[in-house]
Amino acid sequence: MRHTIGRRLVVVFLLGIVLLNYPVLALFSRAEMVAGVPLLYVYLFAAWLALIAAMALIVRRRA
């Protein structure tokens, strides 16, 4: 269903807005390292990758 793809992607968008902004972002803005990489960097790239994966899954399930 085309309608549901659009809706699910909008949910991903809203989730992304929340994950990649204050205040969630502030939780990770700490002087800590994860495996030698600053926590903030790890979080940002991980969240980014997760959003992409979610979009890929939603679009691919159509087929």
Added chain:
Amino acid sequence: MLAGGTIFLVVLLYMSVLFTIAYVGDKRADAGRSMIRNPYVYALSMGVYCTAWTFYGSVGRAASTGVGFLPVYLGPTLMAALWWVILRKIIRITKDNRITSIADFVGSRYGKSTLLAMLVSIIAVVGIVPYISLQLQAVSTSFTSLWTEPGRGIAETTAMFSVRDTAFYAAWVLAAFAILFGTRHLDLTEHHEGLVAAIAFESIVKLVAFLAVGIFVTYGMYDGFGDIFSRAAADPDLRRLLVMGDGVDGSTYASWAWLTMLSMLAILFLPRQFQMQVVENTDERHLGKAIWLFPLYLLLMNIFVLPIAFGGLLYFPRGTVNADAFVLTLPLAQGQSAMALVAFIGGVSAATSMVIVTTVALSTMVSNDLVMPLLLNFPPLRLNQRTDLSGLLLAIRRIAIVAIVMFAYAYERATGETTSLVSIGLISFAAVAQFAPAILGGIYWRDATRTGAAVGLVAGFVIWAYTLALPSLTSPGWIIESLVNHGAFGLAYLRPYALLGVTGLDPVSHSLFWSLFVNAGLFVIVSLLTQPSVIERSQASRFVDVFRLAPEGLPLRRGTASYAALQDLLKRFLGERRTNAALRTYAHRRGLDWETDIVEADADLLQYSEQILAGAIGSASAHVAITSIVHDEALGMDELMRMLDETSQAIAYSRRLEERSRMLEEKSLALETATTELRQANERLLELDVLKDEFISTVTHELRTPLTSIRAFTEILYDNPDLDPARRSEFLAIVLRESERLTRLINQVLDLAKIESGTAEWDLSDVDLRAVVLESVQALHQLFAEHNVALELDLPTQVPTVQADRDRVQQVMINLLSNAIKFADAADGQVAVTLQVDGQQVRVDVADNGPGLDTAAQAVVFDKFRQVADRRSGRPQGTGLGLPISRQIIAHFGGELWVESLPGAGATFSFTLPIPAG
């Protein structure tokens, strides 16, 4: 340090590879074996988003703000999630209306407004200039870095290029490249396949180059990510970059949010993104993959930004090397000239792809939406009498490219080389963000008006210029400085960076807040206060309801033009060959010969020509051009439009069914019952299935069309009692015809609703199909004679009877026959009916010798309200419900109804009904 000659040679080599790809891409497109028609190339071509800003500037920004470079890539990722909703709609609209640029898009939405298209072109050109200057600055800085000793101070580097002004040469090279690539031939109706292929290739080059440098720095110079970051954490100066910032420097949460929003808008509205994502899109379905591939590309591009930034900061003594050039200077400092050269080529590919696509997009706007409308409206030039304007169009585009790039060079001189790459680019982002209210509002809000869009755009642009563009020009010195510090006329509340005393935001966020706030506010308020004209309404509907409506709206073109004049006009813009091809296609669809049969261009042909022309010169220009050759009907078109406008205001764009029903009740008592039933039927349908939503909105749309004309013509008759009798009866005939159509439509809607909901009554009996065929033919005897269509019957003397409702089957038969008559060849119409026993069923074929149906039409012909007539000629004759009803009836009796056709060779509709066993 590398020899200038080597660098030059490598660049030359790279450019020739690029040209080869573009050339092969074009050749293969001509041969029908496209290289770019797949989602991967589409996603890569979007990579044109990553320019020298990304390649050099991100590192520079990371070196001063830590993660502050990221919102520019997170924004597009978030927007990609909305592409399915927003970009898909924009692409569909663009294809339906043959739109060529973002200026064309805005102009077309607001009633094909030349003024708005011009306005958008101007904003786009002025706004993008800083962005192009950024590329010039990056190319010249990188060239200078490669050429001089690494580790030298910025001051010396700057001194270098005032002597050998590399930015100036870079400007000329890039302009030449853009001209060679983008304006080789006038070819806007098709895609620039070669260009897209080259840009996709460049996207790969810059990604690979950047990853190579990143791996070299991270694992060659240092010992992996952990090593670099732990060294940075140990450095008191760098430690603050590991977390979000707290100053006004782009890494605070507020700036972060604003930048994210800004880049969300930029990815949609930058002219080069619009070009690649919308205009060059070959298939809407490619969007599905691009939605996640493009963000993935951005992520890969950014992985090594922070390591390179910290690597450079740790390696060089602070402040000696411009962080924007770390990508180059780090390999150079290690003596790795080959790696530096790879980085340099990556930077060149990033800069060239941006400049090429941007200038192609901008020059299209300048020629189609800015210069041509002016020239066409300037009688002394007598452009109407020129025989071939395509050369002129190309010349305008080439001049535009040179002018834009030189303008960018001048800007680069005016801002000085000390400004960081990213802050220059953000100025352009903020400029194109001004398109957001007009475009997003335009595709979702039907009441948005031309005046509202224009006022909003102008206000937003002025605020942008005052709060961002003007203060960036630091070179003129004290004038700007005093403006920034003390405000215009010494008024403190007019300070560009703190308008009305708003402080605490960085300049970009500050400017974006004010400009978008005023822009969107005025857009909404003025739209609500002004009335759209008819053409604006019609365009609004085409845009907002693009997924809902059939492409036909109110017939906008009335009147006729001489066929010869139309041919001349088309040839001037399209050239002889393409004009003839277009007219031949058109004539063929109507079953005519394009050279002999057409003497006068009617409304339908004019509409068609306008669309074709819009593909070459933009919709606003095309509208003006076609209008210039049209003779209006006696009752002036403007006058009729005005009447239609006034009378339809109450009804035309109200969407609720109840309102429509109330209108109907006023019309006549007979309709009232039908309306109530219709409403009930619709309610039932609603309950039946969510999908029926769309059905209902189409029903109301279909009801509106006849109703609007009835209302309009009645009003004319009422207001003009002394209208001459001939015209009067002409109008009355229209009213009568439309009322009949309305009644027919309502009956059929009810019929269909009954069948679909299962409440229809079926009268089963033994039916002899032979008798049914003969009776149907007899009933249509008159129609056959009127249309001069010959009938051929091939019936066996006897066929087994089937179980069905005799009247219903006859209804199907009559429907098929009258369709066949309608579409049969106009000159030599023939319809053949065959009846035969086919296994356990009886089969009836009705064949005509009309234009036939292509595969696409075959697929939709059984859909509700899908009329093949509206593709062929003028207004649709039927209701678009006959075939769906017929199919339902046949299906009810266990049979099948289908169509077989080859375009140009007629169509055969067939149905079968099962013979009862025993």
